[in-house]
Every structure is written in C-alpha cells, then in structure tokens.
Amino acid sequence: MKFSEIWLRSFVNPACSSDELAHALTMAGIEVESVEPVASVFNNVVVAEILSVEKHPTADRLSVCKVRTGNSDKELLQIVCGAPNVSAGMKVPCALVGATLPGFVIKKTKLRGLDSAGMLCSAKELGINAVVDGLLLLPSDAPVGTDFRNYYGLEDSIFTLSLTPNRADCLGVTGVAREVSAITNAEIHPIEIRIVPNEIDDALNVQVIASDACPLYCGRVLRNINLSVPTPLWMIQRLERSGLRSINSIVDITNYVMLETGQPMHAFNLAKIAGSIQIRYALPHEKIQLLNGNQINLTPEMLLISDxxxxxxxxxxxxxxxxxxxxxxxxxxxxxxxxxxxxISGKTFHLGFSSDSAYRFERGVDFSATRSALERASYLILTICGGQTGPVIEIKHKLPQRSPINVRTERVKRILGIDINKEQIGDYFKRLEFEFSEKDDFFNVVSPAYRFDLAIEEDFIEELARIHGYDHIPIHYPHANMAMLPESESQYSTMEIKQKLIDRDYQEVINYAFVDADWEADFVDNHKPVTLLNPIASQMNVMRSTLIGGLISNLQFNLNRKQTRVRLFEIGCCFIRDHENDCKQTEKIAGLSYGDFSSEQWGIQARNVDFYDIKADVEVLCRGKSVCFNKFFHPALHPGKSAEICFEDRMIGWMGELHPRWQKKYGLQKSTILFELDLDILKLRFLPLVKEISKFPPVRRDIAIIVDNDISTYSLIYCMQEVKSAIISDISLFDIYRGKGMESNKKSLAFRILLQDTEKTLTDEQAEFAITSLIKILKNKFGAELRN
Structure with a gap:
C-alpha cells in the first residue's frame, strides 16, 4: 500500500514529522517499509508556456522554442529542446539559468550554434516518478511563472506500508488515517459523503443469483458523461504517488475512490450491457477476455458479473x-x-496474475461503506465529467455478523502485564471507533465492519496493547528458583557415550531422519517403511529405521574428497512399525570404520581396519556390561563376518563387515565395518557393590574340557557363572587348543577357577566338590569331557 503523505494529512494531521509518524505506525503493527520523497531536490524551476516551436537549422532532432516564464512578453527565453513531444501552446516545467537539478546545473549555453537560456524538463530530469515520455505536460490553467515545486506539490513524501493479511482495513487512505488518529489521538476529518440527487429514472435490473458469494451489491446508471474531460492534476498526482497511472477520467475516479476508501469499484460501458445484470457462477465452456488482454477459460467456481x-x-x-x-x-x-x-481468495494465484481489487476483496472490505463509496464516486464523476445519475440499486443478503465480545479488565492486566484502568481501556476503544458498553468489570465490545480480524477477547486486548504502545509496556525479567538437577548414578549421559567414541578417534555426524527408500530396502530389507506424505525431496521420502544409510552416504562424501581413513558415528532416532502398525521411535548409536587402522606413521605397520578392531570399540561402549557376540545374519552385512550383540539374553545390536554386494553398489573399494546398538541399554551403569575382602588365601584349580567346535566359550562361562558354588570367586579362560590329538570337530578349553571363602580356609574336599559340580553340569548340558 502506497500513498501520499499530504493526502493522508488532509484527513488527519498529527503534530509529528514524517519519520516520527512512520515510527508510530510501525510500533503499532502497521509496518512502514519506506518513506521516500516525491521528487529529488532541485530549485529555480518554474511553470513556463511554449509560445512557438521552430526546427533547428542544423539539427534534425532539435527544436528552437520561444518560452514565456513570467507575466510579460519581455521575459521570453530562447531554449533549444530535443524532446519529441514539444509543441507550441504547451505548459511545461522550465529550469532557468542557475537552476540546480539532480546531477547537474543549468547554464546558458550554445547548442549547434544557437543560444539556449534554460531547459524544458521531463519528469525524469526532475526526479519525479511519473510515466511520461518527453516533456512533463502541465494543465492549460497552470499559472506561468509559478515555482514548480509549489505548484506540483513536491514537498511531499510517499509512504509504503507492508501490511499483514489481517489489516485489510488499511488498504485505503481513510483506513490509515483512522489508524493514525487512534495511535496519536489526533482529530480525524472523514470524507464528506454527498448524496447525489437522481436526475433520471434509468435503472438496470440486477439479479444476485449467487447470494452467498455476493451478500451486497450496489449499482447505478450515469448518462451523458463527458469522457474527454482530463483528470484533474491533484487526482493524477495522488494516483501516481500510489503506484497507479492515469487512464481516463472514469477509470481514474474509480481507482481514486478505491485508494481513498479501500472499496474496489468498476464502471461498465452501458451500451455493451444486454438486458439485466446477473451475479452468478460461470457456466461450462464460458470464456472472457479481461482488461489486461488475457483470454480466460472460466470454471464453475469463478464468480461472474454478466448480462x-x-x-x-x-x-x-x-x-x-x-x-x-x-x-x-x-x-x-x-x-x-x-x-x-x-x-475471491486464491483465484488470482491460479490465473497467474493479481489485481488491486482482488487483493482487497480476498482480505475483506468494509461492507458498511459499500454504498457510501458508490455515492462518493458518483459525486466525483458529476463534478469532473458531468452527466445525470439514476437511482441506486441495492440488493442485500446475509452479511457477516459482528457478535459482541466480553473483554475483562483483569484479563487485560494479566495478559499485558501492566496496570491499566477502565478509563484508559474505554478511551482506547473510543479512539479505535469500537462500539462498546461497560458492565461491572468487563467491556462488551462490537468490532466494526472493516475489522474482519477481531473475533476473540485476545484480539481486542492486542488492540489495546497497540494503542497503549508496545514501547510503553515495561520489561519485567522472569524470576525463577534455580536448582541443580540430580544426575543419576545409574545411567551414563549421552555425552559420556559420545566421548568414548571420540576418544577412539571417531567423529560425530548428524543426518536427516528422512531417507531414501532404497536405503531401507538395501540395509535392513525394509520394504514397508514409515512413508512421508509430503517429503522435502523425492530421495528423502521415508523415515529411517537404521542409521547405516546416512553413515554410508557420509562415507561416500568423504571418499569423493580423497579421504583414506574414515571413522564416523551418529546418535539419532529410528522409526519402525510395531505389530499393530503404529510408528515406534527408538534412539540408536551407530558407527562406521573404513580404510587404514591408524593414521600413516613409521611406528605401526599399515593395515586395513578389521572386524576385531571395531569389536574392541564396541566392548568399550559396553563397559561394565556382560555382553556376548553370537553368529548372526543381517541383510547389510557379510554372512561370515557379522555378529549379534546380546546382553542378558536380549539382542541390543549388531556389528560386522558390509556385504560385498552393497560395497560394490555404493562404490567402496575397501572393507567397511559397521555397528549399531540400542542407546538406552548402553546408558545403563552398574554401580559397584561393596563386599567383604577375604583374609584367607585363594585356591586355584585348572580344568580342561573338550567340547564341540560350535559351542561358544561365552555360553560355557555363562552357564558356570549361573550354577557355581558360592566359594568360587572367578572363572576365566586361559587356553584354547585345536590340532594334533584332537578330533577335527572338537576343541579343548582350559579354564582357571579361583575359590575363596571369607570366613575360613578352604579344604581340598570343599574345592574338589565345587569343581566336580561344575564339570558335571558342563557334561550334562554341553556334552563336555574332562581332558586328561
């Protein structure tokens, strides 16, 4: 919304400068985007009349003009001009010798041998924003010799507002004036609406078929208007300073009333209307060519004015x-x-163009001023173009209702945080021109027709805050009792877990939780992932159920930049569907290692990282927890180089080497070792338990048993720990043998067993009984045989 400051001050003229007015509007929520002068600074430019124009004897494109710049013929000047539209009888601005224009000074000079004492000016040369080619033409009644700046009203500024969609009431100068009056408490001088007398009885029959779309329609016939009458200069200036160009007097008047009141209007050529006026929705296959030249194929949801x-x-x-x-x-x-x-809303978007009318109607216009705007335009047409007016046709249906809202004084104080009394609240409502009644401790307020954005109590409280002034609301810093939160001893923090991997030369990455569906199919064989309805990109269309895809993508990024050793980890949420097809969110930690085991140096022989290197990293993460690694199949991993990680008979993750198929697909030259674990399990911390230290010496017994190769050492130790006697304090493996003297499917495992009692020295019989019991359990459960 752009408008002239002089135009605004003709309605309300607060005692403040342009910058102060702009600041006041902005602080009240009506953002002033810019305040710019109408024209650049210049002087010594007057209104002049061109008496004669002759062709320059030696230049085809130049003319020699005799120009009158004062009241007497003695003040005639000879000026050489190159403007294409110069002609005798015109009145134009003339810069006299010594005048200072934007960028240069006028001097008496010779052009192609002829003296030129001044310059006839275009709008561009004077720094005026006007759509004019050649000289700036002035009305025939412009007084010769008058200072041009005063005559043309150039001591003016153009305000540009950046309005939010809810403030459609400020899309007219009267609406902005109403706002300025409320903010500054300055007196407002509203438009004087003069009711035009009816001189003829001509009227059109109007049928509002789509009454829901057009609750109010007003119109009237005007005959014998003189369209050749030029639009007054003051109106042209206000239109141009609002960003509109002059077309003809009728169109200019309708545009002027729209800018003045915010009510869009339209004038039809009566000779082109056949029969009655109908307001209806478009019929199939109808077309219309609009004023901008666009041929539109109409659709049934488009509202038409038709005959x-x-x-x-x-x-x-x-x-x-x-x-x-x-x-x-x-x-x-x-x-x-x-x-x-x-x-109206959304139609211009689909049509590919906008209009000033649509911009206002889709935000809401003041339906209480619809007829007044018609009377205002009618009066201006008769005053400028003449003619006779017919009676106003007004068809009214169900208009939007304005229900009263209760605004509680105590709630105003609580929300705004200031002590505001009832007298102030009533005064602010009066300045806003709200109808209200006061009862006990609340106000019953009805919003005006032009405020479509006021619907609940908080809307009216916001209006009070605007008029009171946001900068007048004091700042109250929040007060709160601060206390240190207890840190659980039974859990590691996420930062502690991260630090373990950082200490082992890993770097953390953070990836999007929405990924390519191909990653889910490749790495976890998930063909029904949680799908996004509105993905930000086609390759990020599902929610991840594993962190591996993002890590592989990070690895590719690093390899493309010539990195030979990559160690990455990520902590993030994964999303899977449970048995009831609901989405479940879990937090996981995953890591990746690729390339050299260590940075290149002389002290360590170069080799690629392998399964057992990463197994050591995982064991560090699981510190304090008795975890085991079992043979495991995973769609992302090499079938012979993968393991599941279990804790207390529960799988908490997996690790292994990337499958050769995916290694080839994703362009990885070397083996890639991966792991992924449940973060919640890793956070568990087992507190040390205090027990008595025995004063008696331990007894050591070594046993060697023969078992099948496919029996894991962990299962043997776990079984012995579960059934051991109370006097056994430690069980550990110290030797594994396969080879000569041993069957091919067998292996020998040697265990060290320590026995100790806190109350007495153990006897050989007690030790032998405890060891014999272990061997018997191993034989019965695993078929173990004691090795000789």
Missing amino acids: EHKPLALAGIMGGLESGVTYGTTDIFLESAFFSPDV
Whole structure:
C-alpha cells in the first residue's frame, strides 16, 4: 500500500514529522517499509508556456522554442529542446539559468550554434516518478511563472506500508488515517459523503443469483458523461504517488475512490450491457477476455458479473475488455459490491496474475461503506465529467455478523502485564471507533465492519496493547528458583557415550531422519517403511529405521574428497512399525570404520581396519556390561563376518563387515565395518557393590574340557557363572587348543577357577566338590569331557 503523505494529512494531521509518524505506525503493527520523497531536490524551476516551436537549422532532432516564464512578453527565453513531444501552446516545467537539478546545473549555453537560456524538463530530469515520455505536460490553467515545486506539490513524501493479511482495513487512505488518529489521538476529518440527487429514472435490473458469494451489491446508471474531460492534476498526482497511472477520467475516479476508501469499484460501458445484470457462477465452456488482454477459460467456481447473454467481468478481480469504459463512452453502469473473501481468495494465484481489487476483496472490505463509496464516486464523476445519475440499486443478503465480545479488565492486566484502568481501556476503544458498553468489570465490545480480524477477547486486548504502545509496556525479567538437577548414578549421559567414541578417534555426524527408500530396502530389507506424505525431496521420502544409510552416504562424501581413513558415528532416532502398525521411535548409536587402522606413521605397520578392531570399540561402549557376540545374519552385512550383540539374553545390536554386494553398489573399494546398538541399554551403569575382602588365601584349580567346535566359550562361562558354588570367586579362560590329538570337530578349553571363602580356609574336599559340580553340569548340558 502506497500513498501520499499530504493526502493522508488532509484527513488527519498529527503534530509529528514524517519519520516520527512512520515510527508510530510501525510500533503499532502497521509496518512502514519506506518513506521516500516525491521528487529529488532541485530549485529555480518554474511553470513556463511554449509560445512557438521552430526546427533547428542544423539539427534534425532539435527544436528552437520561444518560452514565456513570467507575466510579460519581455521575459521570453530562447531554449533549444530535443524532446519529441514539444509543441507550441504547451505548459511545461522550465529550469532557468542557475537552476540546480539532480546531477547537474543549468547554464546558458550554445547548442549547434544557437543560444539556449534554460531547459524544458521531463519528469525524469526532475526526479519525479511519473510515466511520461518527453516533456512533463502541465494543465492549460497552470499559472506561468509559478515555482514548480509549489505548484506540483513536491514537498511531499510517499509512504509504503507492508501490511499483514489481517489489516485489510488499511488498504485505503481513510483506513490509515483512522489508524493514525487512534495511535496519536489526533482529530480525524472523514470524507464528506454527498448524496447525489437522481436526475433520471434509468435503472438496470440486477439479479444476485449467487447470494452467498455476493451478500451486497450496489449499482447505478450515469448518462451523458463527458469522457474527454482530463483528470484533474491533484487526482493524477495522488494516483501516481500510489503506484497507479492515469487512464481516463472514469477509470481514474474509480481507482481514486478505491485508494481513498479501500472499496474496489468498476464502471461498465452501458451500451455493451444486454438486458439485466446477473451475479452468478460461470457456466461450462464460458470464456472472457479481461482488461489486461488475457483470454480466460472460466470454471464453475469463478464468480461472474454478466448480462443476459455474456460475461462482463470476473467478479472482484477484473473487468472484461468488451464492456470496458473507453473514449467515446457516454453512458456507464457504476458498480460497488461486497464479495465474500472465500470466493475471491486464491483465484488470482491460479490465473497467474493479481489485481488491486482482488487483493482487497480476498482480505475483506468494509461492507458498511459499500454504498457510501458508490455515492462518493458518483459525486466525483458529476463534478469532473458531468452527466445525470439514476437511482441506486441495492440488493442485500446475509452479511457477516459482528457478535459482541466480553473483554475483562483483569484479563487485560494479566495478559499485558501492566496496570491499566477502565478509563484508559474505554478511551482506547473510543479512539479505535469500537462500539462498546461497560458492565461491572468487563467491556462488551462490537468490532466494526472493516475489522474482519477481531473475533476473540485476545484480539481486542492486542488492540489495546497497540494503542497503549508496545514501547510503553515495561520489561519485567522472569524470576525463577534455580536448582541443580540430580544426575543419576545409574545411567551414563549421552555425552559420556559420545566421548568414548571420540576418544577412539571417531567423529560425530548428524543426518536427516528422512531417507531414501532404497536405503531401507538395501540395509535392513525394509520394504514397508514409515512413508512421508509430503517429503522435502523425492530421495528423502521415508523415515529411517537404521542409521547405516546416512553413515554410508557420509562415507561416500568423504571418499569423493580423497579421504583414506574414515571413522564416523551418529546418535539419532529410528522409526519402525510395531505389530499393530503404529510408528515406534527408538534412539540408536551407530558407527562406521573404513580404510587404514591408524593414521600413516613409521611406528605401526599399515593395515586395513578389521572386524576385531571395531569389536574392541564396541566392548568399550559396553563397559561394565556382560555382553556376548553370537553368529548372526543381517541383510547389510557379510554372512561370515557379522555378529549379534546380546546382553542378558536380549539382542541390543549388531556389528560386522558390509556385504560385498552393497560395497560394490555404493562404490567402496575397501572393507567397511559397521555397528549399531540400542542407546538406552548402553546408558545403563552398574554401580559397584561393596563386599567383604577375604583374609584367607585363594585356591586355584585348572580344568580342561573338550567340547564341540560350535559351542561358544561365552555360553560355557555363562552357564558356570549361573550354577557355581558360592566359594568360587572367578572363572576365566586361559587356553584354547585345536590340532594334533584332537578330533577335527572338537576343541579343548582350559579354564582357571579361583575359590575363596571369607570366613575360613578352604579344604581340598570343599574345592574338589565345587569343581566336580561344575564339570558335571558342563557334561550334562554341553556334552563336555574332562581332558586328561
């Protein structure tokens, strides 16, 4: 929204400068994007009349002009001009000798041998934003010799507002003036609406078929208007300073009233209307050519203004080219209506263009001023173009209702955090022109028709805050009792777990939780992942159930940048479907190692990282927990180089070498070792238990047993720990033998067993009984035989 400051101050003139006014509006929520002068600084430019124009004797594109710049013929000047539109009888701005214009100073000079005492000016040369080619033409009644800056009203500024969608009431200068009056408490001088007397009885029959889309429609016939009358300079200036160009007097007047009141209007050429006016939705296969030249194929949800045979306009958006007002038009039908915002909203987006009318209607216009705007435009047309007016046709249906809202004084104080009394609240509501009644400890307030954004109590409290001034609301710093939160001794923090891997030369990465569906199929054989309805990219269309895909992508990124040793880890959430098809979220930690075991150096022989290197890293993560590694199949891993990681008979993760198939697919030249674990299990910390230290010496017994090769050492130790006697304090493996003297499917395992009692020295009989019991259990459960 752009407008002239002088225009605004004709309605309300607060005692503040342009910058102060801009600041006040911005602080009240009406952001002023810029305040710019109408024209650049210049001086010594006057209104001049061109008396004669002759062709320059030696230059085809130059003209020699005799120019009058004062009241007497003695003040004639000879000026050489190159403008294409120069002609005798014109009145134009003339920069006299010594004038300072933007970028240069006017001096008396010779052009192709002829004296030139000044310069006839274009709008561009004066720094004026006007759509004019050649010299800036002035009205015939412009007083010669008058200072041009004063005559043209250039001591003015253009305000540009950046309005939020809820403040459609400020899309007219009167709305902005109303806001300025409320903010500054300055007196406002509203438009004087003059009711135009009806001089003719001509009227069109209007049928509002789509009454839900057009609850209010006003129109009237005007005949015998003179469209050749030029638009007054003051109106052209206000239009141009609002970003609109002058077209013809009727169109200019409708645009002017729209900028003044915020009510879009349209004038139809009465000669192009056949029969009655209809407000209806489009029929199949209907078309219309709009004023901007676009040919539109209409759809059933588009609202039309039509006659009995054809569409005349796209309601609330733009008029049709055929029924437009052009030079030669003498009779018009003037329309002012209220269209439902829901009907107009979004239409211009699909059409590929916007319009000032649609911009206002889709946000909501003041339906209480629809008829007043019609009277205002009618008065301006009669004053400028002449003619006779017919009666106003007004068809009204169900308009939006404004229900009263209770605004509680105590709630105002609580929300704003200031002590504001009832008198102040009432004063602010008066300044905002809200209707209200006061009862006990609350106000019963009705929002005006032009405020579509006020619906609940908090909306009105926000209005009070705006008028009171956000900068007048003191800052209260929050007060809270601060206390150290207890840190659990039974859990490791996530940072401690990260630090373990960082200490082992890993680097942390953070990846998106939404990934490519191919990763899920490749790495976890998940063909039904949690799918995103609106992914940010086609290759990020599902939620991950493993962290491996992101780590492989990170590895590729590093290899493409010539890195030969990569050790990465990530902690993040994974998403899987449970048995009831609900999405379940779990937090995991995963790591990847690729390339050299250590950085290149002379002290360690170069080799690639292997399974057991990463197994050591995993064991560090599981510190304090009795975990075991069992043979395991995983779709992402090499079938012979993978293991599941178990804790207390529960699988908590897996590790292994990437399958050769995926290694080839993802362009990895060397083996890649991976692991993934449940983070919640890793966070468990087992507190040390205090027990008595025995004063008596331990007894050591070594046993060697023969078992099948496929029996794991962990299962043997776990079984012995479960059934051992209380006097056995430690069981550990110290030798494994396979070879000569041993069957091919057998292996020999030698265990060291320590026995100790806290109350007495053990006897040989007690020790032998405990050892014999262990051997018997191993024989019965695993078929173990004692080796001789």
